[in-house]
Amino acid sequence: GHTAAAHATTKDAAGNVLTGRAVTWSSNSAATASVSSSGVVTGVAAGPATISATSEGIVGSGQITINAASKG
Secondary structure, three states, X not given: OOEEEOOOOOEOOOOOEOOOOOOEEEEOOOOOEEEOOXXXXXXXXXXXXXXXXXXXXXXXXXXXXXXXXXXX
């Protein structure tokens, strides 16, 4: 249930930052980690997941691991 904000920076082929570009977020394992349309990642269950940001057909992604919550 913990959350973290993911960030994406869009750049052109020369590495210049592009502003005002729409980014779509997705998770390859919503059962492990979900991600909102604004890039807020929520841990759902222990395990690995890949979070992807897509803009104008270009995809960037990163791996995360959700750890089991301690019970005490």
